[in-house]
Amino acid sequence: GAVVSQHPSWVICKSGTSVKIECRSLDFQATTMFWYRQFPKQSLMLMATSNEGSKATYEQGVEKDKFLINHASLTLSTLTVTSAHPEDSSFYICSARPLRLWGVYGYTFGSGTRLTVV
């Protein structure tokens, strides 16, 4: 149980285009989802916290108009990278917190999306 599906696993897009990344909780409801960005050999940088039915909370320095987050249901959150540029190339990972915490009380992560902007 507690599976998070993230799609696509990788995407290549041209500069100036937008890319949407989906994060779905498959067997549980997630009131809160987290979006991270990770550069090679570095840690995960929290970008924003997504709450179902309300606006996302962005971390300082993250452009909310650049990284649009929509958490429209208890099982789906999306991150749209708008007007992508090569510097947006990175590994993006989502994480979901179950409505009811599981036995190990952990958070479940998607498998990540490798975005390359050319």
Added chain:
Amino acid sequence: SQQGEEDPQALSIQEGENATMNCSYKTSINNLQWYRQNSGRGLVHLILIRSNEREKHSGRLRVTLDTSKKSSSLLITASRAADTASYFCATNDMRFGAGTRLTVKP
């Protein structure tokens, strides 16, 4: 923003040896979690320790927590080549430390 630092940043050991990784954090916590990440993949939850706990075990994993020092350690005993990965701690607000890259040589 990052929560703290893992120590060491990289660790290379032989199979069968124990590996100890440390994590420091900055704010008050309700719990602290350890995760593992294989290269280019998502994270896998390993263990959670609550702020009122000092030590917790799970298989070959042992986690300690010292809230007075705002630090935690993860011990992997009898390491295996398959333990090669990056290990991160995260506070309950889901901010991660810098991580330790563990390499276990067969």
